Amino acid sequence: MNATVSSSASAVPDVIDRLAGIAPGSHLDRVRAQREQARTHAQQSYLSLFAPVPPLIGNFEIVDRFAIAAFVAGLHGQAEAARFYADGLAGQGAEAAVLEAIAGETKRGAAAGPYGRYPAGPLSAEDAAGPSYAVGDAQRQVLGERLSSALAHAHLLVFHPRDASAAALQSLLDAGWSSTEIVTLSQLVAFLAFQIRVVTGLGALAQRPVTLVD
Amino acid sequence: MAAESTLSHPDNTHPIAFTQAQLEWLPWLEPLPEAELTERHFAGLVDASRAKSPYFRLLARDPDILGARTRTDKDIFYNPEAGLPRAERELSAAAASRYNGCIYCASVHARFASHFSQRTDDVQRLLDEGVQADLGERWNTIVAASVALSSTPSAFGAEHVEQLRALGLDDLAIADVIHGAAFFNWANRLMLSLGEPQQSVAA
Numbered sequence: 001m002n003a004t005v006s007s008s009a010s011a012v013p014d015v016i017d018r019l020a021g022i023a024p025g026s027h028l029d030r031v032r033a034q035r036e037q038a039r040t041h042a043q044q045s046y047l048s049l050f051a052p053v054p055p056l057i058g059n060f061e062i063v064d065r066f067a068i069a070a071f072v073a074g075l076h077g078q079a080e081a082a083r084f085y086a087d088g089l090a091g092q093g094a095e096a097a098v099l100e101a102i103a104g105e106t107k108r109g110a111a112a113g114p115y116g117r118y119p120a121g122p123l124s125a126e127d128a129a130g131p132s133y134a135v136g137d138a139q140r141q142v143l144g145e146r147l148s149s150a151l152a153h154a155h156l157l158v159f160h161p162r163d164a165s166a167a168a169l170q171s172l173l174d175a176g177w178s179s180t181e182i183v184t185l186s187q188l189v190a191f192l193a194f195q196i197r198v199v200t201g202l203g204a205l206a207q208r209p210v211t212l213v214d
Numbered sequence: 215m216a217a218e219s220t221l222s223h224p225d226n227t228h229p230i231a232f233t234q235a236q237l238e239w240l241p242w243l244e245p246l247p248e249a250e251l252t253e254r255h256f257a258g259l260v261d262a263s264r265a266k267s268p269y270f271r272l273l274a275r276d277p278d279i280l281g282a283r284t285r286t287d288k289d290i291f292y293n294p295e296a297g298l299p300r301a302e303r304e305l306s307a308a309a310a311s312r313y314n315g316c317i318y319c320a321s322v323h324a325r326f327a328s329h330f331s332q333r334t335d336d337v338q339r340l341l342d343e344g345v346q347a348d349l350g351e352r353w354n355t356i357v358a359a360s361v362a363l364s365s366t367p368s369a370f371g372a373e374h375v376e377q378l379r380a381l382g383l384d385d386l387a388i389a390d391v392i393h394g395a396a397f398f399n400w401a402n403r404l405m406l407s408l409g410e411p412q413q414s415v416a417a
Binding site: 027028031032034035036037038040041042044045047048049052053057058075076077078111112113114116118119120121122123126153156157158159161162164166167168169170173178179180182183184186187189190191193194195196197198200201202204205207208 | 217218219220221222228229230231232242243244272273275276278279280281282283285286288289290293295296297313314315316344363364365366367368370371372374375376379385386388389390391392393395396397399400401402403404406407408410
């Protein structure tokens with residue numbers, strides 16, 4: 001290993017450490033310490049979405065943020081992240097019917113991405129079909145229009161972001177989301193696509209330790 | 215508050231192929247007006263020059279997550295201390311963008327990958343042929359790892375770690391591949407969903 005390894009590894013495990021199984025002082029903790037700003041601000045990103053500093057910008061309740069996150073993490077099929085956000089939703093005091101509806105929708109929404117269409121032209125040969133998704137009628141009664149429209153948008157972003165459209169944003173506006181809230185919603189879903197992949201990647205790295213650095 | 219509506223760009227010439235050319239980007243939601251940006255917004259933008267960009271002024275509607283995201287981005291791609299060479303961090307970003315289908319993000323990071331590697335033709339093959347293009351063993355392996363990580367659910371596993379190790383990448387370099395590709399799964403989803411690319415008018 002040719003990298004200089006910092007000795008100032010962080011003593012406080014963050015969400016990525018926790019989900020990827022990286023212990024303080026471990027080899028991967030020291031690897032992460034060499035990108036200290038990335039480590040700090042990945043966690044800061046999590047906090048700004050799930051524990052924002054008041055006053056809240058827009059009207060996007062924390063319990064709804066965790067409901068969407070539980071759905072998104074479930075769709076990614078990463079067990080630790082899925083459990084973490086499902087537990088987070090329960091910790092926000094969500095009703096049992098909501099927990100059940102989110103768990104049910106996570107199963108209903110399962111797919112494999114990325115798929116979707118390109119603008120007509122040479123890339124059309126790469127168009128790949130896949131499911132479009134809407135919350136089931138019974139679950140829509142439980143979750144409401146606004147949260148249901150957010151889940152549909154989250155599913156689009158998770159699996160087939162190249163099918164995104166102004167019309168998809170208009171349906172969020174029609175369901176009561178403001179432009180500012182849509183920015184936060186988009187950041188939340190897109191951030192999880194990052195965080196969960198870092199957990200997957202570092203988790204795989206952690207299972208194949210090299211000892212040269214130690 | 216009056217109901218908001220999306221912005222439309224009926225006259226836009228949308229690029230229909232991946233390119234290393236400079237593209238523009240048009241938002242589907244109203245960015246904040248530059249004159250209304252406060253200290254908190256500028257803190258989120260990090261670089262004041264980003265106030266010129268409609269993309270960043272739209273994201274500035276939630277300045278705290280924008281600021282944290284921008285600082286994450288900068289360390290993953292610009293931190294010069296050891297790890298993966300810059301050209302290959304850009305390659306991981308371009309590969310994820312090509313795979314997800316973000317023509318705008320791919321154009322930016324393909325240009326950077328070409329600039330830092332001087333392998334413009336290989337980068338163009340990634341854009342033209344897709345993520346299966348033969349770019350030589352080292353780049354093929356980095357692209358394959360970035361693509362596996364970008365699949366949903368992720369297909370990245372121990373075999374990718376082993377293949378990257380076999381090329382001589384140390385764990386910080388492998389972590390850089392992971393972070394570069396993972397970060398563009400964040401960026402692609404914002405650029406693709408909040409607006410559309412625009413073919414620049416030839417200068």
